[in-house]
Amino acid sequence: MTAPTEPIRAPRGSTLSARSWQTEAPLRMLMNNLDPEVAERPQDLVVYGGSGRAARSWPAYHAIVRTLRTLGPEETLLVQSGKPVGVLATHEWAPRVLIANSNLVGDWASWPEFRKLEHLGLMMYGQMTAGSWIYIGTQGILQGTYETFAAVAAKRFNGTLAGTLTLTAGCGGMGGAQPLAVTMNDGACLIIDVDRTRLQRRVDTRYLDTIAADLDEGIALAVQAKKDRRALSVGVVGNAATLVPEILRRGVPVDIVTDQTSAHDPLSYLPEGIDPGDAPDYAAKKPEEFTDRARAAMAKHVEAMVGFLDAGAEVFDYGNSIRGEAQLGGYDRAFAFPGFVPAYIRPLFCEGKGPFRWAALSGDPADIHTTDRAILDLFPDNEQLGRWIRMAGERVAFQGLPARICWLGYGERARAGARFNEMVADCRLSAPVVIGRDHLDSGSVASPYRETEGMADGSDAIADWPLLNALVNTSSGATWVSIHHGGGVGMGRSIHAGQVTVADGTPLAAAKLDRVLTNDPAMGVIRHVDAGYELAEHVAERDGLRIPMREGDVQ
């Protein structure tokens, strides 16, 4: 069975094709993940992130759809690596769908084993939100990048990037969010990419303001914007291994340095002196030589980044492993600057802050605009949030069902959920919304190379936490819950959990949302209390979160 001839698109409006919103919601969100506006390769069921799939096969997809259409209010559908394997009688507080994707026993948790099983038709790769049916397109990446730069601003620049200059490289699928994320934080940004077409695409989508004719012009424009405290992003074509040292040498007043070239794979990072058009062929024919030259280039690149660090700039690794590759390339101070999670994101995690997202099942953009106003109304004092919501409203084009994402913390998420449910109940929204999140969240992932890198107590690799997170959401009334392996950083390197809950305007949904949106971020606070973070202890105490080891007399 091959792909359907018609592109998949979730039903819109308020007419149900399933028996209730509790099952209509996962149905629409599964379909939405495969909408051509949303998915990278819908014909292969691939949503994003290399090979992250929404369902294992077309027969599996059709069987899920068929089952959701008739699933009852006290039934639960089980999905094993993208294939529906059973329907069981549960109860009305239980999730309607339970999902486990890509999980392997530890000694077999590798790409070769996974590929073997995938080839046998026994598994699929679920990434984070592909197999858990809550991907919302590139807005998620933009928002995560915005949040990171906002955290940099908060830590070092009094809460704004106005008057600062950020230097970065890599304007690809994920890195291309950087220039807009910087300008949304009111900063100036100089971004290098070796491939002009990548920069041009971002100009076309208004993520990048302009491409400079050459390095001189690029520097001049960016420095002037910094002086004027003006938001501006400028692209420069060139190899970062050449240009970053040159910019350092010239003493350009750079405040922030990072990088999102494809450094995770030394066959993707371009060595100096190679044209982007020639690279694939060269990499294929002489992979070892290419790798050696790429690593040598990364060593130069990172050495210059450390030069900026020594000169007083804020420097961080943006999750692409460039430090490790530069070290392999022979540069021994590569780890002088930190990864972005320990540097900026962990304090947010300590407050249970993470990527709260929602989608309007009506398909009506007006519903999202209404929720945007509700968020502004609920959190009038959160300037950073307000700026994001306003700019997103102007700048972000919806893909598939209209959706929004913003980072909210413990307490805040439950308030937003309650409000959205009220708005469905009193028809301010034209149909229910779903509220979910990425698996990258404060209490839902163990990933020692990214989200849990450098935990204060050394507990980076402990996977009890995401599993408890999944069990807690299952115990709290989430509509669907998922446990995945290998998202973001690959097989053997992460275990993570997700939840999506429907706000259908009923009192039951209100009760469920209150539990889920309280307990889910609570797991993040608890996890960080356990690791010894004072900020998390403070939040737990402030909000009366119960931590048994801190209660009662020590016996």
Next chain:
Amino acid sequence: MTAPTEPIRAPRGSTLSARSWQTEAPLRMLMNNLDPEVAERPQDLVVYGGSGRAARSWPAYHAIVRTLRTLGPEETLLVQSGKPVGVLATHEWAPRVLIANSNLVGDWASWPEFRKLEHLGLMMYGQMTAGSWIYIGTQGILQGTYETFAAVAAKRFNGTLAGTLTLTAGCGGMGGAQPLAVTMNDGACLIIDVDRTRLQRRVDTRYLDTIAADLDEGIALAVQAKKDRRALSVGVVGNAATLVPEILRRGVPVDIVTDQTSAHDPLSYLPEGIDPGDAPDYAAKKPEEFTDRARAAMAKHVEAMVGFLDAGAEVFDYGNSIRGEAQLGGYDRAFAFPGFVPAYIRPLFCEGKGPFRWAALSGDPADIHTTDRAILDLFPDNEQLGRWIRMAGERVAFQGLPARICWLGYGERARAGARFNEMVADCRLSAPVVIGRDHLDSGSVASPYRETEGMADGSDAIADWPLLNALVNTSSGATWVSIHHGGGVGMGRSIHAGQVTVADGTPLAAAKLDRVLTNDPAMGVIRHVDAGYELAEHVAERDGLRIPMREGDVQ
């Protein structure tokens, strides 16, 4: 904080020390796991299986107890590797305790990483039922062994071992259950152990009938019992590598051959010509020489087992890796006979059959005798079950809270649960009972060296199944649910889940038990349907289990 000065013993009777039976039950079962009658090393919180713990530390133990005493009917306690980390508001159908023990991200799923984290005080090893508070002493091992031999009988000998002779070796902690398990199945058994004290201990506890003066007498007694169709177990002192080939050479009419010497560790299996008393010293001083000689001995031992196979006997590996070691010892037909799970247990798993167990919270043995009668009454046609229940009643001494175990399948478990709950309600039982199981069950474990070895479709290492099992039980009303890593076979080699549900006589408990005891074994049936086992397909069809891929038109 060190161990309490008084030994721990669960409260008995029907007076609550917690707020309800939903929390009294985990409280008593945690304590029961640490009762000196039950636990191997209670002072170290070690219950069984090397270092399987009930709680991470004494402060953690006390905090769990304190929290369970006050936990409300809509609250849930979270336990991370034996330490209570949070209390959250959930709902009355949610579990009262959620447990994740010893889980590590794949690339870190090894003993050295685990030991490092354990040493930092961040983890504990939960084994299967130690950290999930439902260990019931050695009865579990006896019953599992009984069930295995019953399955051998069913497969090959018309349902009884009467008139058969079983040859085995290894009469230690686990292997010592073999002679009684064979005689409970009405067979004759000849068991070899190099260490006379091991045989003697089993005579003292009535697991072994007699020790023969020498091999000649042993063979004579056993063969005569076989002729007379009499149940009899006979121990013989000697090295299996010497005696098994000798028994083959003599043409003794052996029907079944297995082994439970400590072959998993070549420093524990005795080479020929070594006295048990001298072995530890020799192994410590010359580990490589010892290993080589042990493997050579295992090669001889397994070669003789294959000789019996060629002569028509039923031969199997009982989970001690003797085939692998014999292969390393140079014998190339070592894998000519199968492991016990694919050979006998998998067909039971296909029917959702697994180790159903329950404990009387009253502490009154009469309650278990009452439930024994209920089981006999519920399943009058199941002779094998009846024989076990009657013999267990006579032969098994309770350890800690009186408990019983027997293997029941899909459908049967729910019926037993319903009956027990009725009996609590109408006071035929003096207090509630808990109903749980080992993590070794039909749909709750991924363990490629044991429970999921040699799955028909090659899905041995896929861990989605035990995770779905935990999510399903959490969605069905279980009282506590656990996800563990590394039980039975060690770090990196297994992922498994458990559940325990309280029968407190209320209608709510009846509804929960019905869901849990239906869905939990249903996971086993579904898992085996998915792997292509016809027997499982038959059960699913017979009992109307919904498998979405088998419904609707193929599109």
